[in-house]
Amino acid sequence: MLRSTTVRRAPRVMALLCAGGAASCPVPGEAHVKWFSKVVNCVSSPLDIAQVVASPLFAALFCAALVVMATVFTVDKQVRRRCKGRPPPALLSGASGAAAASALLRAGVAVYFVCVPWYAQDRPFLLTPELTSGAAWVPAVQLTVAVAVLWRSSVPVAAAGIGVLYACAVWSYGWFHLLDYLYFVGIAAFLVLDALQRDTSAVLRFDLLRLSVGFSLMWVSIEKWVYPEWSYDLLEHQLRQVTMGLDSQFVVMSAGFVEFCLAFLLVFGGLSARVSSLVLLALLVGAIPLAGVLDAIGHAPLLVVLLIFAARPNPMACVGHPRKPWPHRWVLSFAICLLGLMGLYHLAHLAAYPRGRALLSPNLLVALGLVATWCWQAVRRRGHTGGEKLAPPP
DSSP, rough: HHHHHHHHHHHHHHHHHHHHHTTTTTOOOOHHHHHOOOOTTTTSOOOOOHHHHHHHHHHHHHHHHHHHHHHHHHHHEEEEEHHHSOOOTTTTTTTHHHHHHHHHHHHHHHHHHHHHHTTTTSSSSSSTTTTTTOOOOHHHHHHHHHHHHHSSGGHHHHHHHHHHHHHHHHHHHHHGGGGHHHHHHHHHHHHHHHHHGGGGGGGHHHHHHHHHHHHHHHHHHHHHHHHHHHHHHHHTTTTTTGGTTOOOOHHHHHHHHHHHHHHHHHHHSHHHHHHHHHHHHHHHHHHHHOOHHHHHHHHHHHHHHHHHHHSSSOOTTTEETSSHHHHHHHHHHHHHHHHHHHHHHHHHHHHHHHHHOOOOOOOHHHHHHHHHHHHHHHHHHHSSSSSSSOOOOO
């Protein structure tokens, strides 16, 4: 009786932890800043890593995030232990659930690529609102994707159409700008693997989709720290009511931490992956009345993916030996991932826009050190046989 009661209460505890963290600070609409801000310029240099990390506010929020993540992973561990090493039941688990999830995603993609050319008749865009294009063939490709994705036999055509739109956006706006939208690549890969209908690709397609969505969300959260002026402009001119009288720096930096924590749990959490999906879903839906129809259409594919993740177990959930303090080790992984991705952001920006900057600048050396630490930690954890490992497919 005690075990069943614990398992029943665990989702409530997890929801309070994740939702409480999200509600502790007003998130700037969860609207994508690049769609609305007037000062977005990816060519401009981001803030130095030391300038961000040395901020007392960043340090305080970073420590708070570590405490929250330690608590969440501890609850995850207790839930898995009470469930005898198996993930709690989910609506879209098993083969039938995977098929339903695939059908749901295909329907979401179809609706999205019908809405985009309809809504953006006066100002057509490729994949997201700021990726505008005057090419006459773009609406035709979008409608072709919407139709082709409805039948499994023609799904590869739809995936190819998404790939063409993404490649065109890379050509026009640069690959660095498109790292925000890597989840479109994940959706296209999912559709192709789903159309193959092979047992070996059954789990892989969901893993690729989860990784691409998690990376995109974490990447966007880092932008709130290294390009805070983008969010400041959005808060000042369009979402002033979101601040609730709080300092804009606190709002923007807190929003970045909330989004990064939820994205990390989405990729590596157990039950917390489903709860974080629901919290992200609620934040995105809650932003629609503030940001308008454009925000609803632009986030439509992400909303469908988050709905699927909320109803499916996470085969990538971190598990480990029940007697080892693996939650604390995953908190360390969280910290290294956060700093490592910040370093990777700076390295990617330098590669995309070199502009004759000094190759051995202090910021570059710090970025290289963070990325090297992140890679070393990932390789070490992957090769460690007695520690944490990824959960087997349910």
